[in-house]
Amino acid sequence: MKQRVALVTGGCGGIGTAIVKKLARLGHRVATNYRDEERARAWLERMHAEGIEATLVPGDVADPQASEAMVREIERRLGPVEILINNAGITRDTTFHRMTYLQWTEVVNTNLNACFNVTRPVIEGMRERRWGRIVQISSINGQKGQYGQANYAAAKAGMHGFTISLAQENARLGITVNTVSPGYVATDMVMAVPEEVRAKIVAQIPMGRLGEPDEIAHAVAFFVGEEAGWITGANLAINGGHYMGW
Numbered sequence: 001m002k003q004r005v006a007l008v009t010g011g012c013g014g015i016g017t018a019i020v021k022k023l024a025r026l027g028h029r030v031a032t033n034y035r036d037e038e039r040a041r042a043w044l045e046r047m048h049a050e051g052i053e054a055t056l057v058p059g060d061v062a063d064p065q066a067s068e069a070m071v072r073e074i075e076r077r078l079g080p081v082e083i084l085i086n087n088a089g090i091t092r093d094t095t096f097h098r099m100t101y102l103q104w105t106e107v108v109n110t111n112l113n114a115c116f117n118v119t120r121p122v123i124e125g126m127r128e129r130r131w132g133r134i135v136q137i138s139s140i141n142g143q144k145g146q147y148g149q150a151n152y153a154a155a156k157a158g159m160h161g162f163t164i165s166l167a168q169e170n171a172r173l174g175i176t177v178n179t180v181s182p183g184y185v186a187t188d189m190v191m192a193v194p195e196e197v198r199a200k201i202v203a204q205i206p207m208g209r210l211g212e213p214d215e216i217a218h219a220v221a222f223f224v225g226e227e228a229g230w231i232t233g234a235n236l237a238i239n240g241g242h243y244m245g246w
């Protein structure tokens with residue numbers, strides 16, 4: 001596999017960390033963003049302890065200017081971004097009739113608008129080089145919806161609309177654009193949910209367990225490989241059978 005420069009947004013989180021590790025072990029030069037410097041440095045120390053090399057760059061993906069500055073710094077340090085994983089995401093859960101405008105916009109800005117903010121600075125370079133891999137990390141709840149997550153579900157569903165439009169615009173230029181939609185994965189965020197709530201979730205999953213971050217990273221690695229050059233505009237649902245659709 002040819003070594004590429006890969007940017008994974010939200011790479012310090014559970015799924016993001018697994019993606020960073022997977023791409024680094026495949027030989028790519030991987031960068032991710034951070035907002036909390038102390039947390040990011042602790043994360044980098046853990047990566048180094050596992051033999052993983054990664055580049056940390058400050059950047060708030062909800063801010064277009066900060067996102068562009070982040071991309072330019074990565075390009076300065078590593079070279080042009082050839083693989084982009086739009087993974088950053090947050091939740092601000094509440095039922096819609098109680099949801100504030102801030103709870104709505106924070107989630108939409110970080111989960112959906114970030115796709116524009118980070119992809120826009122890299123897409124022209126990919127088009128000029130006639131090669132690129134872009135993957136959005138969406139969610140099962142963007143497919144089936146979820147009680148108390150109108151903001152999150154709307155943003156995650158919007159990510160795939162973004163995917164299929166961008167895929168059409170860039171298919172002839174060697175750029176693939178795809179989506180991965182994980183179900184419930186055993187990240188710190190999910191494991192912090194009360195045990196009785198987790199048990200109810202697992203009871204709805206035909207495979208009878210939560211997913212593992214590495215299983216999501218495997219799907220991402222599949223999409224970014226040279227051999228996946230004829231797959232674009234696709235959504236790969238990884239949820240243990242929790243939601244099955246065409």
